[in-house]
Amino acid sequence: MTAATLRLRPLGIDGGHEHAVYVNAGCHVCRAEGYEAQTRLTVAANGRSLVATLHMVHGDLLGLGEAALSLAAQHALELRAGEPLSLSHLPVLRSESALRAKIYGQRLDEDQFAGLVADAVSGRLSDLHLAALVSACAGDKLDLAESLALTRAMVQAGERLSWSRHPVMDKHCVGGLPGNRTTPIVVAIAAAAGLLMPKTSSRAITSPAGTADTMEVLAPVELDSAAIRRVVERTGGCVVWGGAMRLSPADDVLIRIERPLGLDSDGLMVASILSKKLAAGAERVLLDLPVGPTAKVRDAAGAGRLAARLRAVGQQLGLEVDIAVTDGRQPVGRGIGPALEARDVLQVLRGEPTAPADLRERALLLAGRILEMGGAAATGLGLVRATELLDGGQAWQRFQAICEAQGGMRTLPRAPLTETMTAPAPGRVSAIDNRVLARIAKLAGAPQSPAAGLDLHVRLDDAVEAGQPLYTLHAEAPGELRYALAYARENLTAIALGEPTCPAPSC
Structure with a gap:
């Protein structure tokens, strides 16, 4: 492959995660090499290389011998103004044939998935390729053998931690339930019981907070493998961002x-969950499957199918998998957003009277299962032991x-701006839409603004009066508060009110 050299002119273009290269349309390099807009190229500089669009x-924004890079690409190459970079054609991707096969409904084997995953992680697959891959695997288009093959490929594409103590415990929620921030509490209880629980968690992508976002307002989470090992050896547990390491890096690419x-x-969900557990060195995993009409898992039948596949793939990979099917009809705790969820976590851990009872109850339930799985409590006594460790302050x-x-x-x-949404009429809370509340919290600025989000004041079946607070928005910027309020006022059924129950016996 021939390479042509240009010099960097930084333009400060933030394309998010995307690696992009910008050149003048009249550039001799493009004419000589036949490059067109949207061509995928290899960009090399300083002994490093990456794939960019x-x-x-x-116009004259760039000279004929200049190139600009998106900020992500410029930082990855550690390139400064005026330094040379070279452009060359991307080699033919062998994985494209596997991608086409999957699009047309054919089954893929382990080698084909390994090629696709390797190209995805290296950046050789464009977002168009990735969208096609995700679409071709959506719904029921992956059978059990393909889920297993994809999981193995995702594990092999990154690093894998190992531990000298056993068993290594882990816990994961499939998501879709705002405020369900049980992980920090469960890890603390498990570690206090003497178990090893190195928890790597995700950041939010389209939700108001991921576990890593919530934990980050309490402590640093971007630790490398050596730092994680030091933390876990000292304390028995951690709650860190998995994206800071190469633990199943394909998962972050596909989820995005x-x-x-x-x-x-x-x-895809099974491969995503189990590949990260395996990469973190887990041996026994408890998976929380919240079920509700606006949760990720909508009904008991769906939960049963997902649980069966998780167990089957986990068994093939040497993982002991336990499943907890939980109530996903409404958010957990009061806060939705990093700092507000962290506040709820601290209230539970400190045993404060104002702590959300549902978050405490759910965390204890899951922690009790972990203690029994890990041998830190006898069968049937895990909840008792978890409660002792929480209430005793350990x-x-x-x-x-x-x-x-x-x-x-x-x-x-703490957010400087708040606004409370109130009940338009008396009634009883008949339904709570997880997705709409999550959207409102995100419009308020979460998770980019850690203090933003919303505080929920009611639960299912609560009786409310006209004008009673339903939830309070928290925002750090006036514009974000306005956006969130506008959407909230267009979606008053986020908290649906049914007919009030008459208190008088004669009604």
Whole structure:
């Protein structure tokens, strides 16, 4: 492959995650090499290389011998103004044939999935390729053998942690339930019981907060493998961002495409969940499957199918998988957004009277299952032991130790702007839409603004009076508060009110 050299002119273009290269439309390189807009090219500089999408610039913003890079690409190559970079054609992708085969409904084997995953992780597949792959695997288009093959390929594409102590415990929720921030509490209880629980978590992509976003307002989460090992050896547990390491890196790539498209797939979900558990060195995993009409898993039948596939694939890969099917009809706790969810977590760990009872109850249920799976409690006594560790203060002490080991506990931020949505009429809360409330919290600025989000004041079946607070928006910027309020006022059924129950016996 021939390479042509240009010099970098930084333009400060933020394309998010995308690696992009910009050249003048009259550039001799493009004419000589036959490059066109949207061509995928190899860009090399400083002994590094990456794959970027070409964009043509018409006018005099760039000279004929200059190129600009998106900020993500410029940072990855560690390139400065005036330094040379070279462009060359991308080699033919062998995985494209496997992608076409899957689009036409053919089954793929382990080698084909390995090629697709390798090209996805390296950046050789464009977002168009990735969207086609996710679409071809959506719904029921992956059978059990393909889920297993994809999971193996995703594990092999990254690093894998190993531990000297056993068993190694893990816990994961399939998502779709705002405020369901049980992980920090469960990790603290498990570590206080003497179990090993190195928890790697995700950031939010389209939700108001991921576990890593919530934990980050309490302590640093961007730790490398060596730092994680030090934290876990000292405290028995951690809650860190998995994206800071190469643990199943293909998962982050696929999720980034899958979630905005709204394409759920049991096959992809199983590969996503289990590949990260295996990469983190887990041996025994508890999976939380919230079920509700506006949760990710909508009904008991769907939960049963997903649970069966998780168990089957986990067994083939040497993972002991336990499933907890939980109530997903409404958010958990009061806060939706990083700092508000972190506040709820601290209230539970500290045993404060104002702590959300549902978050405490759910965390204890899951922690009890973990203790029994790990042999830290006898069968049937896990909940009792978990409650002892929480109420006795050992879990709170261990959580503080984990935060200090990760870099020090932080003070929670508070949003300067709030606005409360009230009940338009008396009634009884008949339904709560998880997706709409999550959207409102995100419009308010979460998770990019950690203090933003909303506080929920009512639960299902609560009786409310006209004018009673339903939820309070928290925002750091006036514009975000206006956006969130406008959407909230267009979606008053986010908290649906049924007919009020008459208090008088004569009604």
